[in-house]
Amino acid sequence: MPRGGKKGHKGRGKQFSNPEEIDRQMRAQRDLEAGVERASGSDSEEESSSDEDSDRRRNGVEGLIEIENPNRVSQKNKKVAELEESAPKELSRREREEIEKQKAKERYMKLHQEGKTDQARADLARLAIIKKQREDAAKKREEIRKAEKEAEEAKAKR
Template identity: 50%
Template structure:
């Protein structure tokens, strides 16, 4: 809509109320007497509210479901920083699932290593069998060397004669 050559000020246009609005009391510019009467009514309401608050503080109206449900802020209940004197040393903290699994894994490994040392696991039995076989082979090899050494010495003695 064209308003003419010049634009209006950015603060807005002037609003003029019609005589009907002024009579109804909905206009922007109300008569001063009406404003004074309204202020007196507000003061009376405030004094009544103050007297009600003093007599009945417990029955405050709460918005929405606050009157029905009592909600406590979970974050405000626990102190974030504990002092050394407040710490309970007897209290055990619960481990997370990963930590529990890791502890169980370590214990199982320790148990397995103890059984391994005692020779009760399959792998330990296999290792011991292999070790016994190697010892036998080494003992046979040592006997052969001694026999060969003894045979060489006998040949030397026969050659000197």
């Protein structure tokens, strides 16, 4: 389907320059610029090179026209101290939830260390049982050692 829909395209046809014409124009432009530099005299090569650098840095039409765009916001570098002071104190929902989760975990750990949670009570009861079993086992080992020593002493006396 043609560009303009069913009725066709109404605009003029595009005309393209041939590459030879573009090259010729560019050479003429360079020759003109070189002639102007020679005519102005040789002040110093540093000045001319800095002018060329500034022209190269600008893109497109920027070198020809100074553009003041009221909608363009210039980027201003801020210091870290300024950012912290001027930053809004409101947190996002995820950040708030994360902080609440950390505080809840800290609260639970504090209660757990004090032995006030169900899990802490169960752990303490388990530890008490294990301590009792170890004490009983230690007493049995001590009794066995005493019995063996008495048996050896009795053998030695005979």
